[in-house]
Amino acid sequence: xxxxxxxxxxxxxxxxxxxxxxxxxxxxxxxxxxxxxxxxxxxxxxxxxxxxxxxxxxxxxxxxxxxxxxxxxxxxxxxxxxxxxxxxxxxxxxxxxxxxxxxxxxxxxxxxxxxxxxxxxxxxxxxxxxxxxxxxxxxxxxxxxxxxxxxxxxxxxxxxxxxxxxxxxxxxxxxxxxxxxxxxxxxxxxxxxxxxxxxxxxxxxxxxxxxxxxxxxxxxxxxxxxxxxxxxxxxxxxxxxxxxxxxxxxxxxxxxxxxxxxxxxxxxxxxxxxxxxxxxxxxxxxxxxxxxxxxxxxxxxxxxxxxxxxxxxxxxxxxxxxxxxxxxxxxxxxxxxxxxxxxxxxxxxxxxxxxxxxxxxxxxxxxxxxxxxxxxxxxxxxxxxxxxxxxxxxxxxxxxxxxxxxxxxxxxxxxxxxxxxxxxxxxxxxxxxxxxxxxxxxxxxxxxxxxxxxxxxxxxxxxxxxxxxxxxxxxxxxxxxxxxxxxxxxxxxxxxxxxxxxxxxxxxxxxxxxxxxxxxxxxxxxxxxxxxxxxxxxxxxxxxxxxxxxxxxxxxxxxxxxxxxxxxxxxxxxxxxxxxxxxx
Ligand code: OXD
Ligand code: MN
Numbered sequence: 151x152x153x154x155x156x157x158x159x160x161x162x163x164x165x166x167x168x169x170x171x172x173x174x175x176x177x178x179x180x181x182x183x184x185x186x187x188x189x190x191x192x193x194x195x196x197x198x199x200x201x202x203x204x205x206x207x208x209x210x211x212x213x214x215x216x217x218x219x220x221x222x223x224x225x226x227x228x229x230x231x232x233x234x235x236x237x238x239x240x241x242x243x244x245x246x247x248x249x250x251x252x253x254x255x256x257x258x259x260x261x262x263x264x265x266x267x268x269x270x271x272x273x274x275x276x277x278x279x280x281x282x283x284x285x286x287x288x289x290x291x292x293x294x295x296x297x298x299x300x301x302x303x304x305x306x307x308x309x310x311x312x313x314x315x316x317x318x319x320x321x322x323x324x325x326x327x328x329x330x331x332x333x334x335x336x337x338x339x340x341x342x343x344x345x346x347x348x349x350x351x352x353x354x355x356x357x358x359x360x361x362x363x364x365x366x367x368x369x370x371x372x373x374x375x376x377x378x379x380x381x382x383x384x385x386x387x388x389x390x391x392x393x394x395x396x397x398x399x400x401x402x403x404x405x406x407x408x409x410x411x412x413x414x415x416x417x418x419x420x421x422x423x424x425x426x427x428x429x430x431x432x433x434x435x436x437x438x439x440x441x442x443x444x445x446x447x448x449x450x451x452x453x454x455x456x457x458x459x460x461x462x463x464x465x466x467x468x469x470x471x472x473x474x475x476x477x478x479x480x481x482x483x484x485x486x487x488x489x490x491x492x493x494x495x496x497x498x499x500x501x502x503x504x505x506x507x508x509x510x511x512x513x514x515x516x517x518x519x520x521x522x523x524x525x526x527x528x529x530x531x532x533x534x535x536x537x538x539x540x541x542x543x544x545x546x547x548x549x550x551x552x553x554x555x556x557x558x559x560x561x562x563x564x565x566x567x568x569x570x571x572x573x574x575x576x577x578x579x580x581x582x583x584x585x586x587x588x589x590x591x592x593x594x595x596x597x598x599x600x601x602x603x604x605x606x607x608x609x610x611x612x613x614x615x616x617x618x619x620x621x622x623x624x625x626x627x628x629x630x631x632x633x634x635x636x637x638x639x640x641x642x643x644x645x646x647x648x649x650x651x652x653x654x655x656x657x658x659x660x661x662x663x664x665x666x667x668x669x670x671x672x673x674x675x676x677x678x679x680x681x682x683x684x685x686x687x688x689x690x691x692x693x694x695x696x697x698x699x700x701x702x703x704x705x706x707x708x709x710x711x712x713x714x715x716x717x718x719x720x721x722x723x724x725x726x727x728x729x730x731x732x733x734x
Contacts, residue, residue, distance in 0.1 A: 167251065186288055196289065197476065216345050233335075237598065258286045266300060267300065273299060274307075278307060280313070281358050283317040294352055297447060333599055335361075335599050342357065349579070375594070376425065379421075382645075383417065391538040398577060401640070411646075422529045424441075424446050427439045440534075447519050449515065450484045454488045466524075475495045483512070498510075541652070541655040549628060552694055556669075574593075580596065671691075
């Protein structure tokens with residue numbers, strides 16, 4: 151029995167409301183993993199895969215209506231609506247507790263409540279935070295084990311403090327009408343009901359490490375960001391840490407696990423994190439980052455040995471696959487796999503796909519969940535309690551036109567503006583139309599737990615405290631030609647762009663000044679050995695001034711939504727861009 155009084159009280163009160171048959175406290179041990187896996191197989195939450203070729207790997211099939219984050223059912227429940235801001239759904243805290251309380255009431259009858267203590271960030275780090283998730287899903291408990299430092303390690307970090315995130319989760323009846331994901335930033339609390347999907351149900355991830363942590367960071371003077379973190383070692387042995395924000399399903403995991411192209415001998419890339427970064431100003435005036443997570447929850451379709459060889463090796467063992475295809479030999483398959491479509495395969499819903507050939511074999515948002523330690527490129531610095539010093543920040547998004555392959559912000563405030571004006575074509579990671587351009591500032595639109603105007607202000611104020619700020623860049627791997635083909639090969643080749651980024655972040659390397667920022671000349675990006683048609687680099691780096699003038703209007707329309715919470719510093723940047731485009 152756990153000694154911490156506040157934890158016990160939290161569990162007791164939740165159990166009184168949800169009325170489970172049983173309460174199981176998770177300690178994070180190996181014995182427990184085996185026991186919970188047996189339970190998950192028995193209740194049908196996990197299907198064992200072929201244990202010879204995929205040891206420790208299982209398939210999970212979710213309910214067909216529960217395959218992605220449901221942003222329209224996600225709420226920030228701050229006391230004042232203005233504190234949630236125009237980009238979040240808001241519900242008054244009392245109303246949220248009342249509405250969700252009715253669904254939680256008795257929802258765990260006949261089920262087990264798992265108490266999942268978890269630590270976000272390395273053990274012993276001043277960066278790290280503790281949460282307790284109470285869940286009636288054994289799949290969630292096992293996934294949290296892969297994604298966080300789970301069990302006793304978290305309780306030890308907590309000691310007798312009551313400073314922990316209180317997360318309550320029940321699948322309830324998985325009905326969309328009774329699905330809500332509610333965040334209470336002032337009470338460090340999350341209530342999530344009616345979904346078993348990772349982004350809604352693994353409360354450590356989007357709910358705590360981004361939505362609650364972003365609000366907490368604003369109060370405590372740090373940033374919680376939707377960013378991957380990598381260390382890039384040059385042939386001379388110099389390592390540069392870069393973090394990068396890209397919207398969901400835009401290749402953050404591929405970038406985090408990048409394998410250098412053949413022709414870039416001597417370069418190495420180390421993965422620190424693939425999705426979330428917590429950033430603080432160090433005593434040395436630099437920006438320091440930790441990855442609060444301990445695992446990867448990556449998008450499966452399109453993953454293969456060309457796009458992400460490290461991920462392919464990572465998911466050969468100890469992986470939970472969700473909503474991929476199952477082969478008769480206990481192997482898995484998805485669209486974009488190295489192997490051709492198998493002669494016989496069961497689709498993500500458990501139907502024979504070869505008979506129906508309806509829809510895709512794997513769901514477009516099917517996922518792998520795997521501990522970070524399985525990744526061959528994992529950085530030894532991942533466990534450093536101080537984090538890693540960041541030299542460059544990338545903001546990337548999916549844009550077929552307009553946005554060049556790479557350009558650099560003039561300074562931190564301009565970089566904040568580049569983040570604030572990020573827009574991307576939507577993907578399958580959230581329910582809704584795919585391929586529509588939407589504004590997604592800092593790739594945080596679905597994850598910023600407070601008013602985005604205040605968030606931009608916080609970004610600007612962080613810049614004032616950084617005496618050695620990282621340089622900020624906008625990247626776009628996704629430009630298309632007139633026939634719809636990609637102009638840039640992407641994946642491992644992105645290191646060519648990162649090489650220029652590293653040079654610039656070390657005050658070396660050349661660039662031209664343009665109205666939108668510093669642009670490399672085509673010859674500044676080393677394309678030796680890349681399969682790029684003549685003139686492609688000039689097109690990739692072209693600034694379409696008319697397009698940018700039109701874009702100014704859409705930026706203003708978006709900013710107007712924030713009224714007087716829009717910082718003057720952002721308005722000034724927008725005016726500056728307008729003037730530079732007029733002059734140009
Ligand atoms: C994710 C997401 O799962 O951004 O990381 O949706
Ligand atoms: Mn993400």
